[in-house]
Amino acid sequence: MNKTIIDPVSVSPDKEGVHPADAVCCPNDVSLVSEADRHTARDSSASGTGLLARVSPAPPPDDRTDCRPGPAGGADRVMASGAANAEIVSQAASTVRDGTAARQGPQERELRRFCDDLHRTLPRGYSFDEETLCIYDEHANKVCAPLRVMSQARRPDGTGWTIEIEFLDNDLRLQRLSVSHKQLNDRPKSILSEFADRAFRIHYLSENFLAFLMGWQHVPRSWRAEHPGWFKDPDGQTCFLEPDGTRYAPARAEVEVFLAGPRRSHPGRAGSLEGWQAEIGRRAVGNPALIFAISAALAGPLLRLAGVQTAGFNFYGSGASGKSLLLHVAMSCIGHPERVIPWAAATTGLQRLSAEAQDGLLALDGYPLQPDGRQVKTLLALGNDAGFGRAVLESDPDGGQRWRRVILSSSEAPLAESLRSGKKAPPAPLLRRVIDLPADTAAHGLIEELHGAPDGAGFARSMEVALRRHHGHLLPAFLDHLLTDPDATAAELSRTLPALAQDVQERCARGPVLSPTAEPAGAERFALVGHAGELAIRYGLLPLAQGSAREAALQMAALARHACSPTEWDRARAHAEVRRLIEDHRDRIVDLDAGPAAAIGFDPIGWQDDGHVYLRTDVVRNDVEEVDDLLASLDGILVPGGEARSRQYRMPATKVPDRPRVYRFEKAGLG
Structure with a gap:
């Protein structure tokens, strides 16, 4: 032409x-x-x-x-x-x-x-x-x-x-x-x-x-934003984008933001928020699993504020235990309840699905009892916060971007056991980020209170009918409240999340020995979901008593199984690994005491001053296998601060203008 x-x-x-x-x-x-x-x-x-x-x-x-x-x-x-x-x-x-x-x-x-x-x-x-x-x-x-x-x-x-x-x-x-x-x-x-x-x-x-x-x-x-979720422009103004391009922003936001390649249509909307509250929300009363699923559907926008990449929960069990109903209830907060993704579709489109679920919910139904190689690879990609499949973003041509998302999944057997049946040991990052929860612990599978239904099947049928009548309203209303002042929300989250995570750990210390909530990373994910639900209750969006979402998160955490295997990173080896990182990248670590960072002629991967070495988080995570295990072994020399997530540090603008996230290590402790 x-x-x-x-x-x-x-x-x-x-x-x-x-x-x-x-x-x-x-x-x-x-x-x-x-x-x-x-x-x-x-x-x-x-x-x-x-x-x-x-x-x-x-x-x-x-x-x-x-x-x-x-x-x-x-x-x-x-x-x-x-x-x-x-x-x-x-x-x-x-x-x-x-x-x-x-x-x-x-x-x-x-x-x-x-x-x-x-x-x-x-x-x-x-x-x-x-x-x-x-x-x-x-x-x-x-x-x-x-x-x-x-x-x-x-x-x-x-x-x-x-x-x-x-x-x-x-x-x-x-x-x-x-x-x-x-x-x-x-x-x-x-x-x-x-x-x-x-x-x-x-x-x-x-x-x-x-x-x-x-x-x-x-x-x-x-x-132009490349994917849904949070976007911050060069002037520091923040907004949130849904997959269809709908934008939520504080009133002070002045410059428009458009999503590149938005989904042509919204996931779906029917009925009203009031109808959803009356017919679905009220029937969550007395059902901790439903409260937890609803809270998880709202927790995606909090991931970035908390410094968490992936918070995943897999409900496993055979027969009609209510697993699919749980996923449909969660999805109804966002769009049509039947837009839950089969695991088979995720094996070929996880990159696209991950992009659309950035800072949101990825609901996957039916992980097979005997997965094939591609399904295993997909599951492992989820554990590494990655997308797997055909790359769809111009800015991410290799499909290597790390994604933030809340994952709700269902399977017949625990994901860890499915991997072991294929003679593959489940990696520690997967066990921390996608936690197995049994689906047969209540009186009717995942359902405790039937609210007048004759049995669990009748409850599920009436709920499915109600979900088709009313859906797609809760998350938009939640974002309306959240985006009035996202900075205040982030500050509150930073104050309350550690205490709630500690409550999770203490509650679960009395439970099974093999619980992923014994570690801060696992407890933090349940705490984040509980906090999202409590915010929705406070906003008047959930017809529940204050404290219901927190209690539901604690009850679900107490059911968690399959803790991570003991780490191979002992203290001495972890210290040696950090020293190796510093030595390998010495030429790209800026000495802050020697002059302003703006005077350098290369892209730094870290900084140092008289007392500390600061390494970019993305560099450390790309260079080290099982980095969370490494960091857990560095207590005493890893100095957090300035971020909701305890292990990260936000560089002050007086030292580095763009304030990157780093891991801060004490020089004296490295030897």
């Missing part, structure tokens, strides 16, 4: 204003109207009667695919709009006509906002007609269906420039598309294919349409 950009107004159109050759055609095209009719239509558009009066029925708004700044004040929750149903649209049309905009529904307000923004921001010489739902150039040639360029986004390092586009598809649903500058240059036909797949009408020649996209002036700039 000729990549030369042609001025769209210099190309001669055919007599109907449409270029037949090389045009992208979609169904339900709208014919041109006369110039007089078009002026009349524009007048009606200005009064708000054009588009909304013509909206046709479409599926209910069960997904969110757009990302825009929200209103000032409170948490900035960014909601995209799907098409409204017939009743809502008819009401919206009448309220728009009589000027009572306050009576419009959210979908109609979004459509009105989109049209107003489009009229306001179109490049000079172009116009938008709400009657024909078409953009025209200055020669009255059709260009395309309604579309606007929202922003120019880039990564914090200045790469990955993209055009963020908002448009109406053929069902009059607002959608969003990211088009990279690289894609415009190297693969322009792929852009047209993306639009065609969404039934978006393009009337211009391909080259002219791409020139139109590039011709938008005075477009605001924004940041």
Whole structure:
């Protein structure tokens, strides 16, 4: 394809204003109207009667695919709009006509906002007609269906420039598309294919349409995030992104953030939060396993604040013990309850699933009793906080990024035993990060209180029906509260998590000897889940008594089995290993007492001053096998501070401006 950009107004159109050759055609095209009719239509558009009066029925708004700044004040929750149903649209049309905009529904307000923004921001010489739902150039040639360029986004390092586009598809649903500058240059036909797949009408020649996209002036700039979860821009402003691109941010956030390659649709939403609370949340009362699963579904955003990578819990047991119900209840906090991933799918798509579950929940059902080699490799990747499978991120071409996620899993046998049956010893990181919990300890498997159901099966059936009626509301409401002041949440977590983890250890010290909660890392993961549930109770989102989530986490922790094997890192060997690390990387360790770090000409892996050596956490973890065992053997010379996770240290800005996370070692103790 000729990549030369042609001025769209210099190309001669055919007599109907449409270029037949090389045009992208979609169904339900709208014919041109006369110039007089078009002026009349524009007048009606200005009064708000054009588009909304013509909206046709479409599926209910069960997904969110757009990302825009929200209103000032409170948490900035960014909601995209799907098409409204017939009743809502008819009401919206009448309220728009009589000027009572306050009576419009959210979908109609979004459509009105989109049209107003489009009229306001179109490049000079172009116009938008709400009657024909078409953009025209200055020669009255059709260009395309309604579309606007929202922003120019880039990564914090200045790469990955993209055009963020908002448009109406053929069902009059607002959608969003990211088009990279690289894609415009190297693969322009792929852009047209993306639009065609969404039934978006393009009337211009391909080259002219791409020139139109590039011709938008005075477009605001924004940041590009590579994966969902937490994002911090170079100015230190923080936000949280869901997999569909929905953004949550404090009210003070000023610059927009867009997610690269967002999921096209939200995991699903139905019913209401109040309905979920009444029909699901209240039936968790008296059922610690359900409370724990709900709390785990909310704990993902706390991982980064606590400095934890993966917190995984596998419920094992044969027969109908309620394992799948537990996963469905957890998933209902986020989206449709049946979007739980089979373990078989994880073996081929763990990299993508891990990316989508960053700072969130990864629910996996049915790890086999006799796993094959690929399933074992997938399980081990989870234990190493890694993704396994085809790499999907441009910024992570080798698929080697470490992921933060809460994992809820089910299996017939403990994961540790499944590995041993294949003559493979379960590694210590896996046993710490994905903890086995039996699923047959309550009166009805995982269920204690039936709330009027005749038996466990009846309880599960009625719950599944309720889950299909109400889902997808709890996590968004939780994030609304959490993002009002994430710094305060992080400070509270830093204060309360160690004490709750200590409670877990003390409670479990009276239980089985082989408990992973005997170590701080295992206890901390249960404490984190309990804290998430307590926050939701305090926010008024869970109809439970304060302390219920904490007690549920303690009860689940007491059931944990399969502690880590004794470590091979004794004190002397651990000290020697740290000395080796320092010696191997001596040329890239900056002496802070010699001058400012900004004066160096290389990328440092560590720093030192008179009393300490500071090594980047990623360097240590990439260089040392079973690094947690190593660090556990360094008590006395490993000096924590400045981070919620006890073993890390956050460098002060006075020493290193970007404040990296490091492990701080006392020089005197290393010998």
